[in-house]
Amino acid sequence: xxxxxxxxxxxxxxxxxxxxxxxxxxxxxxxxxxxxxxxxxxxxxxxxxxxxxxxxxxxxxxxxxxxxxxxxxxxxxxxxxxxxxxxxxxxxxxxxxxxxxxxxxxxxxxxxxxxxxxxxxxxxxxxxxxxxxxxxxxxxxxxxxxxxxxxxxxxxxxxxxxxxxxxxxxxxxxxxxxxxxxxxxxxxxxxxxxxxxxxxxxxxxxxxxxxxxxxxxxxxxxxxxxxxxxxxxxxxxxxxxxxxxxxxxxxxxxxxxxxxxxxxxxxxxxxxxxxxxxxxxxxxxxxxxxxxxxxxxxxxxxxxxxxxxxxxxxxxxxxxxxxxxxxxxxxxxxxxxxxxxxx
Numbered sequence: 379x380x381x382x383x384x385x386x387x388x389x390x391x392x393x394x395x396x397x398x399x400x401x402x403x404x405x406x407x408x409x410x411x412x413x414x415x416x417x418x419x420x421x422x423x424x425x426x427x428x429x430x431x432x433x434x435x436x437x438x439x440x441x442x443x444x445x446x447x448x449x450x451x452x453x454x455x456x457x458x459x460x461x462x463x464x465x466x467x468x469x470x471x472x473x474x475x476x477x478x479x480x481x482x483x484x485x486x487x488x489x490x491x492x493x494x495x496x497x498x499x500x501x502x503x504x505x506x507x508x509x510x511x512x513x514x515x516x517x518x519x520x521x522x523x524x525x526x527x528x529x530x531x532x533x534x535x536x537x538x539x540x541x542x543x544x545x546x547x548x549x550x551x552x553x554x555x556x557x558x559x560x561x562x563x564x565x566x567x568x569x570x571x572x573x574x575x576x577x578x579x580x581x582x583x584x585x586x587x588x589x590x591x592x593x594x595x596x597x598x599x600x601x602x603x604x605x606x607x608x609x610x611x612x613x614x615x616x617x618x619x620x621x622x623x624x625x626x627x628x629x630x631x632x633x634x635x636x637x638x639x640x641x642x643x644x645x646x647x648x649x650x651x652x653x654x655x656x657x658x659x660x661x662x663x664x665x666x667x668x669x670x671x672x673x674x675x676x677x678x679x680x681x682x683x684x685x686x687x688x689x690x691x692x693x694x695x696x697x698x699x700x701x702x703x704x705x706x707x708x709x710x711x712x713x714x715x716x717x718x719x720x721x
Contacts, residue, residue, distance in 0.1 A: 382547060386657045391479060391546045392418075393703055395653075396714050398478035401701045402427060410456045417478040418457055420470070428476055428483050430697045433490040433698070443490060446514050449474045467606040477492065478640045480547035484702065485650070486514060487532055488686065491694050495536075503680070505646060510537030518639035521562040528561070528633055540640050542632060544651040544658055552576050553631035556568075561638050568637075572668035574629040579622035633665045641674055650686070652704070 386423045391414070398417035405427030409415035419427030422649065426434045451457065451472035460469035475483045483505040489512045494500055501507075516535035520528040535539040544550075555575075628634060633649070640647035651658040662680055669675045687698055688706030698704040 386556055387546055387548050390654050393714070394478060395552045396544065397701055397703055400714075402477075408442075410453070410457055410574050412471075418451070418472055418476045418583065419431050419471075419478065420476060422459075427478075428478060428480070430487045430491060430694055432492050432693075433487045436490045436492055437486060439663075443486070443514060445487065447473050447475055450478050451476060466678065480545045480699075481543045481547065482514070482533060484545055485541070485543040485684070487697070488683075488690065488694070489514075489536075491691065493691060494694070497689065500686075503686070503689055504536070504539055506537050508509050508537050512536045516540070518636075518643065521642055523560055528635070530639060532636060532639060535645075538645045540636060540643070540645050540646070540647045542636050542649050544649065544655065548657070549647045550630040550632040552578050552627045554578070555628055557628045558628045558631060558634060561635070563638055563641055567641050567670060567674060568668050570668075570714065573634070574664050574680065576627050576629045577624045578627045579624055587678040589659060627697050630661050632649060633662060636713060637665065637669065637674070637678065640677060644681060645675040648681055650681050653682040 395414050395416065399480075402417050402419070405425075406420040406422040407427050408418050424435075424438075425431055429437070430442045437446075451474050454472050459470050460471060474480055475486070475494055477483065489495060495512055508643060513535045514533070515534045517530050518528075518530050518540070520530055532540045542550075544650060559570070564570070637645055641644075648664045649658070651662075659680060666675060666678050669678060682705060683698070683702070683704045687695055687704050690698070695706070701716075705711050
């Protein structure tokens, strides 16, 4: 599963990278130092290259939505340093929502667009009732056995629905078994023997070794044209990994935690993912199959961006097609070679 997930994730990242490079023309942006590079956008003149213009205007008009831009990009060091303004203004640090690979940005592009949250088709498709509005980065209170709470962040709460959004992320993360089993309702909600398990390495070996350079040189970059050096470094890395302790863990920790959050709050839970990532769907089904309660199981849902796209306004659909290659079922995305540039 891990190998397949990497294949699907890498393929989608490559496609989105090409689409974003076309879209970035005449938009403020930089490319990361990675290979392949990631396009990262910056706000300019009231617009933001990573966003559908009406969605970005709506975000700027609501302080609770705009606060999502407070999250600094975790890989800022892999990006060109922001420049000072023309009058010496302090440079703006890169944000997570600036990244073309951000699933949170895609989520806000869709649900912040004017009219989407009020659309009866969208609400019916997601099972939304009442007059609630979308809350991004909602802080859940998932009860622990010790009487405390895990203040986990849920991508979106909309009334009685919690949503976990995914795009190019490799998986749903793994976590040590003793942490997962520390949730108060874990045994009530899940058959733990049916949940997918993995072994993870949690710490690097710190004891003294005779040849310390085997570890101090582990992450040094060898010359890319020196095959012997590359092979030697690979052996050092493999040796170091084998020396790390292994602990039992659960796969798809984010899903387990969010199902527990939905259970505690009396909500439904939906995974929203790209149709080009069947590995994520399979991982979610594996967790759903381990839910004990039939009543809770029917509150667990899955939806693809493509299925959702068919319910959205035409102008927003065109944006999703152009920038993400996301189109409704039965439609064909714009060909990359013939994709028009951004306005």
